[in-house]
Amino acid sequence: MARRTDVVVIGGGQSGLVAGYHLRRLGLDFVILDAQSAPGGAWPHTWDSLRLFSPAAYSSLPGRLMPPQPGETYPDAAHVAAYLSAYEQRYELPVHRPVRVSGVHRDGARLRVETENSGTWLGRAVISATGTWSRPFVPAVPGRAEFTGTQLHTVEYDGPAAFAGKRVTVVGGGNSGAQIAADLAHGTELTWVTLREPRYLADDIDGRALFDHATARRRALDEGRTDTGGVASLGDIVAVPPVREARDAGLLKAQPMFARLTTTGVEWADGTRADSDAIIWCTGFRPALAHLAPLGLRGPRGHIPTAGTQALGEPRVHLLGYGDWTGPASATLIGVGRPAREAARSIAGLLS
Known part of the structure; x- marks a missing residue:
């Protein structure tokens, strides 16, 4: 039998956790379905020497500052993963894992979320927060199949x-x-x-400055002013x-x-x-959005048009944490808080 809830959040990394934080503050019933076997999103899968771009104080999620890592100005991936795990526990977020979502379908007044290994959920809204780590991109360079190394x-x-x-x-x-x-x-x-x-970028620029630049660009575009270029203008x-x-x-x-x-x-x-x-x-990633294919939301070039985080083709679906097109700097720890809050408020308004 399908289980019912107000909101199904797909993805239990930083974006999904912050979505849960704001949904809980608004009193909504929700569940977070995470394909990973342990907390931390993609962070436990990165290389050991990876460092954040910012000190811990400027890399925090809403509600709880990231503690500094002893001996390190810029925390490593293991420290971030531990922080996300502690964040999840602190707010007692209802994360189910490992749960792999196979598809989201319209089902009357609800959205039906089918999984490969945990049955079916019926939500009045869905937040997709699956990130990009599971979709690495490699360009089609001539001769790639010939290389023997x-x-x-x-x-x-x-x-x-x-x-x-x-x-x-x-x-x-x-x-x-x-x-x-x-x-x-x-x-x-x-x-x-x-x-x-x-x-x-200048040696004194870190993630906080990058977030401020991304936010200033979004504000300028929203107000019809000249594009500042945002982070890309800095380096x-x-x-x-x-x-x-x-x-x-x-x-x-x-x-x-x-x-x-x-x-x-x-x-x-x-x-x-x-x-x-x-x-x-080291050629980047593409958004992991195959689970939304049954909704037919992609535009002519494969992009899902959104207004903020809300999918234009299905207002019950929000996309969170995929990059600037789902909120300024929304793929970063410090940047995901604001679009997550806006998504949660939009869903609360829709459900009321």
């Missing part, structure tokens, strides 16, 4: 030990690419490849200490994007080649 994406990287003494090509000029390149700069023969020259890479140290030591010298892969490495358009034992694709 190791290829892996950011999600599969777990540290430099496996690459010691090897020739490694890191592809990607964002924060993940820079952090992994810095991680490998001392013990490998590193080739770092980026689409454009790396753009480092692509936050110079956390390991990146700063490798950069200042001259170990992070980026090469332009190659034209193709060969059996033994990469080749640029002018015929220059570099052999490689491994290629690490």
